[in-house]
Amino acid sequence: MDLDAVRTFVAAADAGRFQDAAATLSITQQAVSKRIATLESRLGVLLFTRAPRGARLTIDGQAFLPHARALLRAEERALASVRPGRRALRVDVIGRRLAPAVLLRGFHRANPDTELDVVTLFDADAAVAALRAGTIDASFRAVTMAARKLPDGIEAARVYDEPVQLLTGPGHELAAARSVTPAELAGHRIWMPGIVDGTEWAVYYDALAARFGLTIEATGPDFGTEPLVDTIADSAALATFVGEDTRLVWPADQDLRRIPLRDPTPVYPHSLLWRGDNAHPSLTALRAHLAATRTERREAETWMPAWAR
Structure with missing residues (x-):
């Protein structure tokens, strides 16, 4: 009609x-x-x-x-x-327990009237495709213009360098350490069954392993975070990597240890991706918030792959 x-x-x-x-x-x-x-x-x-x-x-x-x-x-x-400003801002995060979700919650606390629609896409390729199609407004991913040629109209800015930590059970050889260097992990078994070949996180951890001579195993089925934590808690040989801001909860009797990595500290480079022609005012506010709250880390004390710099 x-x-x-x-x-x-x-x-x-x-x-x-x-x-x-x-x-x-x-x-x-x-x-x-x-x-x-x-x-x-x-x-x-x-x-x-x-x-x-x-x-x-x-x-x-x-x-x-x-x-x-x-x-x-x-x-x-x-x-x-x-209508811009009335529709919820749709943002993709790599995982709801991971640092991008923490960043987004910080933005929402600072802007409680902003409506958000949070989704979780599989990898950077899926996120870029969704941005091009207009089905999401923004995505947190570990890509930069140096890492890959982004399609015309897609912009990216690195917004957070997240320190990587070692997670061990109480019986692990390094469980009592206050910190360890990446080089000290050579010869230890790092188990990360969630790594999928071709994804941005697989590319990152491949570069980390190559740089410091580490063994990162992705064998076995990925049953999720809780089974992984259970296995690490009971093992004297296995450890895993987690982001400093990854939200993990475990029973007190598991006595898991989160051990900082130092000299240098590997950091995971989270970037925000968006379409340059997206005029949603909440997207502008999100970008401004991330720029204002970003913590600059001394480059000499950190490590990240060359493609992320």
């Missing part, structure tokens, strides 16, 4: 005269008459009786009027759902 014709009908019903409806809508009286005639033809009924002093609703016009008003209200709700 032509909503302009419906809007004209409501204006004429409220004004009582086609001439006044034309003035309200900033169109000609002839255009008002034509729109209403088209609507009457579509409905198969007369909506007005014309008279020298104006136009009066017929019985059918009176019956249609509340539904016409409902159509216009539905139109306004539909427009509001996608």
Whole structure:
């Protein structure tokens, strides 16, 4: 149904005269008459009786009027759902327990009136495809322009360098250490069954292993975080890497240890990706918040792959 014709009908019903409806809508009286005639033809009924002093609703016009008003209200709700600033900002994070989700929660605490729709896509390729399609507004991923040629229109900025930690059980050889160097981990078994070849996190940990001579095993099925933590807690030989901001909870009797890595500290480079033509005001606010809260780390004390610099 032509909503302009419906809007004209409501204006004429409220004004009582086609001439006044034309003035309200900033169109000609002839255009008002034509729109209403088209609507009457579509409905198969007369909506007005014309008279020298104006136009009066017929019985059918009176019956249609509340539904016409409902159509216009539905139109306004539909427009509001996608109007910049009214639609929720849709943001992809690599995992709901990982640092990007923590960053997003910090943004929401600082901007509690901002509506967010948080999704989790598989990898950077899926995130870039979703950005190009317009199904998400932004994504936190470990990519930079130096890492890959992003499609035209997709922009990226590194927003957080997250320190990597070693997670061990109480029986592990390094469990009592206050910190360890990456080089000291050579010869130890680092188990990360969640690594998937071709993903950005696999590329990162491959580079980390190559740089410091580490053995990172991705063997065995990935049953999720809790089974991984259970295995690490009971093992004297296995350890795993976790981000400093990864949210983990375990029973007190497991006595797991999160051990900082030092000299240098490997950091995972989280970047924010977005479409350059996206005018959503909450996206602008998110970018400004991340820029204002970013912590600069001394490059000499940290390590990240060359493609991330």
